Amino acid sequence: MSSSKSPFASAARLLASATLAAAALGATSARAQIENNPPPPSIGSDIPATYFGPAPSSVDKFLVGPLQLLTAGKVDLNAVTVTLPLYTGQLEDGRKVWSILTDTDDEANAEALGLNFSSKLTYAALCGTARHAVAELDGSLTFDVGKVDFSPERTITAGSPSAFPPKVANPGSVGDKNYTPLVVISNAGNHVYNAPMVAFDVSAEELNKSCDGNADHSKVHDKVVKICPRDGTVTLALTVGFSFSRPVLYLSTEANDAVVAALEGATLAPGLVNIPVGRDDSALSPVERIFVHTNGPANVNGEVNPQRQGLNSAITDGRGPLNVLGGIPTIATDYSPIWDVNLGEWTQEAIDKGYRSRMTDEFQILGMVVRGFLTGPGGKPYGSTGFVVNCPIVQRLL
Amino acid sequence: MTFLSTRVSTGLIALALAAACSSGKAPAINASNGESNSDNNGNNGLAPSCKPVNLGPLNGGQASGSEINPAPASVGADIPATYFGPPPSSVNPKLVGPVQLLKAGTVDLDKGTITLPFYKGRLGTTGKSVWFILTDTDDKENADALGLNFSAKLAYAYAPGTKATRTGTVANDGTITFDQGTVDFSPVRKIVPGATSPFPPAEAVAGSKGNADYSPLVKLTNAGGHTYNAPVLAFDVADDTLAGFCDNPPDKSLVHDRVVKICRGPGKSNNFTVTLALTTGFSFGRPIVYISTESNDPTTAALEGATFAPALLDVIVGRDDSAFSAIERLFAIANGPQNLSPNEVNPQRQGLNSAIADGRGPLNVFGGIPTIATDYSPLWDVNLGVWTADAIAKGYRSRVDEEFQILGLVTRGFLTGPGGKPFGSTGIIVNCPIVKRLL
Numbered sequence: 122m123s124s125s126k127s128p129f130a131s132a133a134r135l136l137a138s139a140t141l142a143a144a145a146l147g148a149t150s151a152r153a154q155i156e157n158n159p160p161p162p163s164i165g166s167d168i169p170a171t172y173f174g175p176a177p178s179s180v181d182k183f184l185v186g187p188l189q190l191l192t193a194g195k196v197d198l199n200a201v202t203v204t205l206p207l208y209t210g211q212l213e214d215g216r217k218v219w220s221i222l223t224d225t226d227d228e229a230n231a232e233a234l235g236l237n238f239s240s241k242l243t244y245a246a247l248c249g250t251a252r253h254a255v256a257e258l259d260g261s262l263t264f265d266v267g268k269v270d271f272s273p274e275r276t277i278t279a280g281s282p283s284a285f286p287p288k289v290a291n292p293g294s295v296g297d298k299n300y301t302p303l304v305v306i307s308n309a310g311n312h313v314y315n316a317p318m319v320a321f322d323v324s325a326e327e328l329n330k331s332c333d334g335n336a337d338h339s340k341v342h343d344k345v346v347k348i349c350p351r352d353g354t355v356t357l358a359l360t361v362g363f364s365f366s367r368p369v370l371y372l373s374t375e376a377n378d379a380v381v382a383a384l385e386g387a388t389l390a391p392g393l394v395n396i397p398v399g400r401d402d403s404a405l406s407p408v409e410r411i412f413v414h415t416n417g418p419a420n421v422n423g424e425v426n427p428q429r430q431g432l433n434s435a436i437t438d439g440r441g442p443l444n445v446l447g448g449i450p451t452i453a454t455d456y457s458p459i460w461d462v463n464l465g466e467w468t469q470e471a472i473d474k475g476y477r478s479r480m481t482d483e484f485q486i487l488g489m490v491v492r493g494f495l496t497g498p499g500g501k502p503y504g505s506t507g508f509v510v511n512c513p514i515v516q517r518l519l
Numbered sequence: 520m521t522f523l524s525t526r527v528s529t530g531l532i533a534l535a536l537a538a539a540c541s542s543g544k545a546p547a548i549n550a551s552n553g554e555s556n557s558d559n560n561g562n563n564g565l566a567p568s569c570k571p572v573n574l575g576p577l578n579g580g581q582a583s584g585s586e587i588n589p590a591p592a593s594v595g596a597d598i599p600a601t602y603f604g605p606p607p608s609s610v611n612p613k614l615v616g617p618v619q620l621l622k623a624g625t626v627d628l629d630k631g632t633i634t635l636p637f638y639k640g641r642l643g644t645t646g647k648s649v650w651f652i653l654t655d656t657d658d659k660e661n662a663d664a665l666g667l668n669f670s671a672k673l674a675y676a677y678a679p680g681t682k683a684t685r686t687g688t689v690a691n692d693g694t695i696t697f698d699q700g701t702v703d704f705s706p707v708r709k710i711v712p713g714a715t716s717p718f719p720p721a722e723a724v725a726g727s728k729g730n731a732d733y734s735p736l737v738k739l740t741n742a743g744g745h746t747y748n749a750p751v752l753a754f755d756v757a758d759d760t761l762a763g764f765c766d767n768p769p770d771k772s773l774v775h776d777r778v779v780k781i782c783r784g785p786g787k788s789n790n791f792t793v794t795l796a797l798t799t800g801f802s803f804g805r806p807i808v809y810i811s812t813e814s815n816d817p818t819t820a821a822l823e824g825a826t827f828a829p830a831l832l833d834v835i836v837g838r839d840d841s842a843f844s845a846i847e848r849l850f851a852i853a854n855g856p857q858n859l860s861p862n863e864v865n866p867q868r869q870g871l872n873s874a875i876a877d878g879r880g881p882l883n884v885f886g887g888i889p890t891i892a893t894d895y896s897p898l899w900d901v902n903l904g905v906w907t908a909d910a911i912a913k914g915y916r917s918r919v920d921e922e923f924q925i926l927g928l929v930t931r932g933f934l935t936g937p938g939g940k941p942f943g944s945t946g947i948i949v950n951c952p953i954v955k956r957l958l
Contacts, residue, residue: 159923160930165902165943166848167837174840177892183613185803185892365615365958366804366921399597402604410596421913427928428915453607453615463595474859476866478917481924482804484589484958491590492866504595519803519923 155201155361156425156440157368159187159519178517182451185367188517190450191223192235196359196370196516202346203372203515207355208316209325210254210262216322218264219341219348221355223372223513224315224458237450237514241457242303242313245407250395251303251313262306262316266299269321269388272339277383277436284436285415292382292389293343301392302375302511303459315458315513317374318342318388319357325350343386344374358386359515363481364446365453368518371446375511381462384432384442385510398461399505401447408509411460412445412486415498416467418477428479447483449514462508465495586864586879587799587806588628589958608956613890615805620889621654621954622666626797626808632779633810633954637752637761637791640687640695647755649697650774652793654810654952655748655897668889668953672896673746676845677738682830683845684736684746695749700733702754702826705772710821710875717875718853725820725827726776734830735813735950736898748897748952750812750826752778752793761791775812776824796824797954801920802885803892806957809885813950819901822871822881823949836900837944839886846948849899850884850925853937854906856916867918886922888953901947904934 163170176186189196194205210218224237231238245251254262275293280286302317319342320328331337332349341348347356359370376382377393400406417431420438435442448455465486467477471494480486489495490503497503593600606616619626624635640649655668662669677684687695708726713719735750752775753761760773765782774781780794797808814820815831838844855870858877874881887894904925906916910933919925928934929942936942 157927160926162839162923162926164926164929165941166839167944168839168841172838172841174894177887177894180893181613183611184890185887366924400602401596401598402592403598403602418914424913426913426915427931427933428917448607448615451614454610455604455607474865475856475914478867481921484592485804485920487590487592487594488588489866490594494866502595504597 155198155368155370155518156429157361157363157443157518158198159368185519186517187519188451189515190517191237191372191513191515193222194235194515197356200346201359201361201370202356203359203370204347204354204356207319207348207350207353208262209350210264212264212266212268216268217320217324218262218267218318219320219323219328219350219355220262220316220318221357222314222316225312227310227312227314230309230312237456237458239315239457241407241409241455241459242315243407244405245303245396245457245459246305246313247395247397247407249299249392250301250407251305252299252301252392254304254306254316256306256309262304264304266297267301267318267392268297269300269318270295270297271321271341271388274339275343275383275386279436283416283433285432287380287384287436290380290383292376292379293338293386294382294388295379296375296388296390296392298391300388300390302390303392315511317372317511317513319345319355320348342374342388344372360385360444360512361441362444362446364449364514364517365483366481366485367452369446369449369514370516370518371512371514373510373512376508378508381508381510384435387510390511393459393509393511396459396509398507398509401461402455407457408459408461409455409457410447410463410483410505411510411512412447412463412465412480412483413442414465414467414480414495416472416477417443417479428477430479443479445480445483445486446512446514449517451517456514458511458513460510460512462506462510463504464498464506465490465503466498466500468494468496468500471495585631586868587801587882587957589806615958616956617958618890618956619954620956621668621810621952623653624666624954626955628808628957630779631797631799631808632794633797633808634780634792634794637781637793638695638749639758639789639791640697642701643696643698647701648753648757649695649751650753650756650761650791650793651695651749651751652795653747653749656745658743658745658747661745667747668895668897670748670896672845672847672894672898673736673748675843676736676834676898677746678833681833682732683734683833684738685732685734685830687737687739687749688741689739695737695739697737700729700751700830702727702729702733702751704754704774704826707772708776708821708824712875716854716872718871720818720822720875723818723821725814725817726771726824727820727826728817729813729826729828729830731829733826733828734833735828748950750775750810750950750952752795752812753781758783758789758791775826777810777812798823798883798951799880800883800885802888802953802956804921805891806920807885807888807953808955808957809951809953811949811951814948816947819947819949822874825949828950831898831948831950834898834948836946836948839900840894845896846898846900847894847896848886848902848922848944849949849951850886850902850904850919850922851881852883852904852906852919852934854911854916855882855918869918882918882920884920884922884925885951885953888956890956895953897950897952899949899951901945901949902943903937903945903947904929904942905937905939907933907935907939909933
């Protein structure tokens, strides 16, 4: 789906006037505080945390507690970043492709490499939705197609009267029509990998200037905090959200819509436009649902509202939208990094009655939809917007 | 209430005592039939705050899970539910999806009940019949074999010299002889709402009361010394009398208030089943149903439709998941959102004010349960939260469904203990065996 078809963009064009708001660049700069970070279990008990047993997740990863899922990298919860191996590759014409690996449908190699396993990725390699690559003897990947222009400057201008939809939203990086983060590696079992590009056609020497930070976002993905071919690493900013009421951290790297890509601090990836959506957990469906809210509760008089959520909030206060993910590994079987954006809008009736609050669980949301308190934008039926975002899960905080 | 510990007196009960019904009248609710002497409009001439309340959790026929049942996964999708794969919990019970945890019984979610084997034992000193269920044990293998909940923490509930756990011996015929503990089921449960808010109630009487030696916990001395949760649901009642509660409503003066039905069989004539009303709640955001059978506080026992079991005062609280702690934390909310009108259920409703006012459950939030955590205990240490006026005025109040969400609100000062006191244990324990995850 092209950005010109975006209802977000259409709605934005209809706005007669717009106030310029601070760009919602929270995706890269304002996530230093994880607002949904679980407090110590000792709150309200008679004993300090030192006397508590270990988190159940340390006994069994399927139980509650913090758990890193994308174990290929090192998570820094203070900086809210993950540092991952930086993979080198090239197009067939020799131009450099710098990537990360996050997910694959090869379960055994997912475990071996510390990637997320997603069986749904098997259904994602359709016509034009995945690149193809060959693993070379030196370990690099040679891709058949797909370029990304990282030179655009990400800009967001808040809409009016509500911040969302934004008046202006330009992504900070744009892929060509063939670019998708997914790749089928023909001499690696034809498995599908999620390999978001973080830099293109840039030399190692140039990127090494950002080994200690100050990444040049005209050359690299907006989520990059540090990139260092010398050390073989790249450090990326994480986004906070929920999955079945567990606070989680994830990467957000691509979207198939320009407005969504701008809001997410992600690359516009036209190759993902043809990913089929709306079929959730049925056969041949490559997606999992992500639940986004337009008009969740906003901050009150500058104080962080413990209920805050949604795109209006994210654009206005620069914090994250606190999206709700469906299934992730260790909680469900249906994880896919390709998320089918279901956009919810609280009805005026629900707001007036005080029913609006932060949502943290898929079925909690669907229950609100059944009762008519959440609808699609403009009161339309709730469901897929047609937009997908590529958001590999990184860590459960609980 | 004078025998309650200092802890308790500073908590929920102090609030209950502080409340007084302004009219001075006490329009009791009869737990046996849920009826009062009000007219069709609920108008009995008393002050509004003293009108009778509908003791909802015990009303047979109300679908326990109706308020918290997960919506179909197909809502908002382009395909019907038939095309969805099975719930992940069918692949691994620790994944999301419905899972029955107390497998010893049959759950009926439409009716909000579970039907369990009904065991007959005897009281050693008198030989009187003791009718009980088995729900939890610290014997892992036999918990699996019998379909009971495993709770390692129950090993810490027994302390010599205290009444927290009874002892029992298994006879050659498979019955248990208990050393002590009787329960009087004759009291009539009643709740009179408070004057300024339904909670704390102006009056609350539990429908059954254990003697000083009664605890639902029993340590079986000749079964590996393991501890079982064995709530007594009838005492000193003849088999034939109980068998009469299969086709006719049970006499709540003889049985626990949560009993919906008792039937003879299957098999031999001395085999029985008992059907119990379930309560709804949450654990780590997952909707759940559970049984509520005892409390060490009479007001809480009345609210829960449970037996007042003073022996459980000997169980140490406040130490959560530390060594030798027998409890797990339960989070109850005093003043959660309430229904705006009788005609619409507030999707955010929760709490004791709501439960007393509208007859539905309080939607308490549990800590760990099996398949979600390692720290489950059926003995729940009640942490009572009160939304502050500041939080309410700012619109921060909502339903809460997860322990760390609550602790986060406590950290920020939006939830406190009663009267603005520090949040934490009230000293009150409820015995609530988990039955099923709905998600």
